[in-house]
Amino acid sequence: xxxxxxxxxxxxxxxxxxxxxxxxxxxQAWTNRSGVEYVxxxxxxxxxxxxxxxxxxDQETWKGGWxxxxxxxxxxxxxxxxxxxxxxxxNPVLPNIRDYYEPWTYDxxxxxxxxxxxxxxxxxxxxxxxxxxxxVEWSANWxxxxxxxxxxxxxxxxxxRIRTESEDKVRxxxxxxxxxxxxxICEHCLNPSCVASCPSGAMYxxxxxxxxxxxxxxxxxxxxxxxxxxxxxxxxxxxTGKAEKCTFCYPRVEVGLPTVCSETCVGRLRYIGLxxxxxxxxxxxxxxxxxxxxxxxxxxxxxxPHDPQVIAAARRSGIAEDWISAAxxxxxxxxxxxxxxxxxxxxxxxxxxxxxxxxPLSPVVDxxxxxxxxxxxxxxxxxxxxxxxxxxxxxxxxxxxxxxxxVRTVLQKLAAMRSYMRDVTLxxxxxxxxxxxxxxxxxxxxxxxxxxxxAKYEQRYVIPTAYSxxxxxxxxxxxxxxxxxxxxxxxxxxxFGEASGRPxxxxxxxxxxxxxxxxxxxxxxxxxxxxxxxxxxxxxxxxPAGLFPPRRTASExxxxxxxxxxxxxxxxxxxxxRP
Amino acid sequence: MSGVDVLLWGxxxxxxxxxxxxxxxWRYRYDKFGWTTRSSELYESRLLxxxxxxxxxxxxxxxxxxxxxLLIPESWTxxxxxxxxxxxIQALVLGGIAxxxxxxxxxxxxxxxxxxxxxxxxxxxxxxxxxxxxxxAIVAGLATTVLGTGIIxxxxxxxxxxxxxxxxxxxxxxxxxxxxxxNLEFKIHTLIGMLLFTIWPFTRLVHAFTAxxxxxxxxxxxxxxxxxxxxxxxxxxxxxxxx
Numbered sequence: 001x002x003x004x005x006x007x008x009x010x011x012x013x014x015x016x017x018x019x020x021x022x023x024x025x026x027x028q029a030w031t032n033r034s035g036v037e038y039v040x041x042x043x044x045x046x047x048x049x050x051x052x053x054x055x056x057x058d059q060e061t062w063k064g065g066w067x068x069x070x071x072x073x074x075x076x077x078x079x080x081x082x083x084x085x086x087x088x089x090x091n092p093v094l095p096n097i098r099d100y101y102e103p104w105t106y107d108x109x110x111x112x113x114x115x116x117x118x119x120x121x122x123x124x125x126x127x128x129x130x131x132x133x134x135x136v137e138w139s140a141n142w143x144x145x146x147x148x149x150x151x152x153x154x155x156x157x158x159x160x161r162i163r164t165e166s167e168d169k170v171r172x173x174x175x176x177x178x179x180x181x182x183x184x185i186c187e188h189c190l191n192p193s194c195v196a197s198c199p200s201g202a203m204y205x206x207x208x209x210x211x212x213x214x215x216x217x218x219x220x221x222x223x224x225x226x227x228x229x230x231x232x233x234x235x236x237x238x239x240t241g242k243a244e245k246c247t248f249c250y251p252r253v254e255v256g257l258p259t260v261c262s263e264t265c266v267g268r269l270r271y272i273g274l275x276x277x278x279x280x281x282x283x284x285x286x287x288x289x290x291x292x293x294x295x296x297x298x299x300x301x302x303x304x305p306h307d308p309q310v311i312a313a314a315r316r317s318g319i320a321e322d323w324i325s326a327a328x329x330x331x332x333x334x335x336x337x338x339x340x341x342x343x344x345x346x347x348x349x350x351x352x353x354x355x356x357x358x359x360p361l362s363p364v365v366d367x368x369x370x371x372x373x374x375x376x377x378x379x380x381x382x383x384x385x386x387x388x389x390x391x392x393x394x395x396x397x398x399x400x401x402x403x404x405x406x407v408r409t410v411l412q413k414l415a416a417m418r419s420y421m422r423d424v425t426l427x428x429x430x431x432x433x434x435x436x437x438x439x440x441x442x443x444x445x446x447x448x449x450x451x452x453x454x455a456k457y458e459q460r461y462v463i464p465t466a467y468s469x470x471x472x473x474x475x476x477x478x479x480x481x482x483x484x485x486x487x488x489x490x491x492x493x494x495x496f497g498e499a500s501g502r503p504x505x506x507x508x509x510x511x512x513x514x515x516x517x518x519x520x521x522x523x524x525x526x527x528x529x530x531x532x533x534x535x536x537x538x539x540x541x542x543x544p545a546g547l548f549p550p551r552r553t554a555s556e557x558x559x560x561x562x563x564x565x566x567x568x569x570x571x572x573x574x575x576x577x578r579p
Numbered sequence: 580m581s582g583v584d585v586l587l588w589g590x591x592x593x594x595x596x597x598x599x600x601x602x603x604x605w606r607y608r609y610d611k612f613g614w615t616t617r618s619s620e621l622y623e624s625r626l627l628x629x630x631x632x633x634x635x636x637x638x639x640x641x642x643x644x645x646x647x648x649l650l651i652p653e654s655w656t657x658x659x660x661x662x663x664x665x666x667x668i669q670a671l672v673l674g675g676i677a678x679x680x681x682x683x684x685x686x687x688x689x690x691x692x693x694x695x696x697x698x699x700x701x702x703x704x705x706x707x708x709x710x711x712x713x714x715x716a717i718v719a720g721l722a723t724t725v726l727g728t729g730i731i732x733x734x735x736x737x738x739x740x741x742x743x744x745x746x747x748x749x750x751x752x753x754x755x756x757x758x759x760x761x762n763l764e765f766k767i768h769t770l771i772g773m774l775l776f777t778i779w780p781f782t783r784l785v786h787a788f789t790a791x792x793x794x795x796x797x798x799x800x801x802x803x804x805x806x807x808x809x810x811x812x813x814x815x816x817x818x819x820x821x822x
Contacts, residue, residue, distance in 0.1 A: 081794055081795050082795070085791070085792075085794065085795070089631040089634075089635040089636070090620065090624070090627050090628045091620060092628065094620050094621070094624065096621065096622075096624055097621050127697075129622060129696075129697040129700070130696035130697045130700060131696070131700060132696060191800065192800065195799070195801055196800060198794075198801075199791030200789065200791050200794075201791075201793065201794070201797055201801055203801065204801040204802060204803040205800060205801065205803075206803060206804070206805055207802045207803065207804045208804065208805050215803075217611035217612055217614075218611070219615065220614065220615050220786055220791070221618050221786075222616065222791065223618055223620060236618070236621055238619070238621050238622070238701070239701075240612070240615070241618060242615055254805075466805060
């Protein structure tokens with residue numbers, strides 16, 4: 001047994017409202033550059049829908065992931081090493097920019113420059129790829145909220161597959177339609193086919209936390225990773241000629257902060273934590289014969305962090321104590337393995353993805369109530385699960401390679417939780433038979449409810465820092481004045497006043513600033529050095545308390561920084577330097 | 580043997596090697612991020628799928644042909660009973676086909692670069708210069724193959740002029756006289772070739788130096804430890820690791 005640690009994420013789809021805040025903040029943080037205009041490390045897809053890029057999950061076309069050969073071995077679907085090198089001069093299955101979308105901007109200048117005329121000037125869309133005027137016909141979210149579903153919906157590969165079984169399961173008429181949202185990031189797989197596809201060896205899985213990254217200095221732009229990834233989450237920067245992908249926000253995660261997408265999720269539906277897994281058995285688990293066994297095999301890989309044998313093996317592998325402890329408190333381990341309500345996305349690609357999803361329980365209570373039933377009665381709920389608006393078959397194609405049984409079990413657990421918690425809330429005697437019907441105990445159900453419904457920041461994100469084991473080596477923090485309240489404790493401030501001493505790493509400064517903002521009860525006190533006002537909350541009018549430091553009294557000597565509220569003095573050197 | 584001959588065939592080759600080697604080392608050390616194929620397949624793939632393999636595979640055969648023609652002495656092929664005439668026939672047929680494929684391939688690629696809007700937008704001046712030199716080298720090379728083997732004009736046995744000179748370069752005693760006896764087509768092709776290798780490190784052609792042959796031998800999944808963390812930085816005085 002070779003124990004390795006893996007950062008994982010769980011998303012609770014019941015809470016996703018499709019607001020795209022995760023996508024937008026991620027884009028602002030990571031891909032707001034030229035060459036990656038079309039790149040969405042995080043995107044939110046409406047299901048049923050084609051996804052981004054179009055029909056990416058159809059591996060007959062895109063050849064991503066692994067296949068099991070007749071001899072029981074794993075082979076890259078796009079071909080082995082020799083085939084890769086032979087097709088290196090023109091990758092035969094690379095998506096075209098039109099399979100994503102042609103990024104564009106608008107010709108805003110004509111709005112102000114247009115000569116006086118009878119017509120209103122219009123800002124024409126202009127392609128960011130060719131610079132020419134273009135007709136906007138597709139984008140990353142063209143079929144958002146089922147927009148154009150009668151036309152685009154039937155092209156969803158999953159819809160195509162389950163329609164061959166039953167025409168009735170998926171309908172796009174308004175009255176019978178269903179939809180839910182699927183936020184997607186890189187899966188940071190245990191058996192990543194993008195890494196295996198990279199001819200240069202530039203892609204790698206970090207040994208410490210399992211994050212899959214691209215070494216930008218070693219990438220030569222052969223583009224095999226784009227084909228290799230079945231989730232199409234490796235993108236090609238067409239300006240730099242290098243591959244780029246979701247980094248699991250490693251600069252944030254290393255200092256214990258959640259990813260940008262998780263931090264900004266308004267539904268608080270994302271959970272981040274550690275898995276401990278047995279690296280020696282990954283290939284074996286990924287090559288089980290029956291696709292339906294892939295999900296159980298993946299669960300088998302995840303080790304119980306409370307098991308003394310596992311702990312001993314983890315220590316032998318050099319995993320630090322605080323990482324083991326973080327694995328024991330990991331929300332993702334609880335949801336995926338202990339309660340078994342989180343499922344992997346498309347396990348049939350055999351990459352062992354590490355972003356898990358709690359499938360959505362459709363608005364079932366209201367529906368039952370409408371038909372005159374007790375909508376929160378466990379028996380009624382269990383009975384209704386097969387008649388849910390979102391067909392189980394659809395969810396099964398997404399999460400369990402088409403096996404409906406695990407999905408049904410998860411939905412029953414979620415239904416049981418509602419029913420059981422109703423008795424708790426109404427202070428009625430708890431009906432333990434509801435819990436046992438889904439193989440759980442009442443205590444477990446309450447714990448799961450707390451994690452899913454009311455878990456705080458610290459319970460949703462249990463992220464061990466990269467450095468605690470090496471704290472002594474963290475030279476920037478190594479300051480003898482680090483006592484509580486001492487100058488060394490304040491970010492950005494050294495022993496000789498503000499900004500003196502060695503510069504702080506940005507990550508450390510951000511960490512302190514964010515923690516301060518999240519944990520302090522009142523507005524930042526401007527008298528306190530290092531405190532900040534969040535300008536994003538300021539509407540630009542008036543002057544909120546704490547925006548400026550307090551006025552100095554006349555008796556106090558003038559210091560170097562001018563009081564911004566005072567009259568501007570054009571003769572000071574600072575004012576001269578300004579344009 | 581004139582002074583010009585000494586300059587062209589005794590000095591220039593070494594200047595070219597110095598620039599090629601030092602330029603490549605410099606580029607690798609200071610511009611690893613720019614070391615890429617700069618693929619434009621994302622914009623256009625229909626023409627690329629025909630032109631690029633045609634060009635690259637043709638070029639690989641051409642390179643093998645150069646290695647055989649330049650490095651293997653005539654006496655060796657004589658020894659295995661391959662006549663001068665037979666050697667020229669196979670060189671003409673194989674070299675001609677490969678050279679033609681290369682030329683057609685690069686022709687398709689240049690056409691694509693000019694006519695496909697996004698690809699043309701992504702073409703730098705550096706690329707244009709490189710294409711001119713590259714196409715010139717291919718055309719001149721193809722001319723030597725066709726002309727030098729006696730189909731048109733007089734047959735020229737480059738294995739008695741160019742090849743001895745090429746081999747003599749490696750022992751640092753350039754046989755300038757041999758090269759001086761070669762004909763004009765070969766001299767032009769050789770000069771353009773040297774120009775191509777001189778600009779090589781400063782163009783996108785560097786991607787050829789990192790052909791990923793190691794892919795055949797490495798394990799599929801690559802693991803790497805987190806680097807550039809505080810632990811790998813030099814420790815400050817007084818903070819040395821204990822134990």
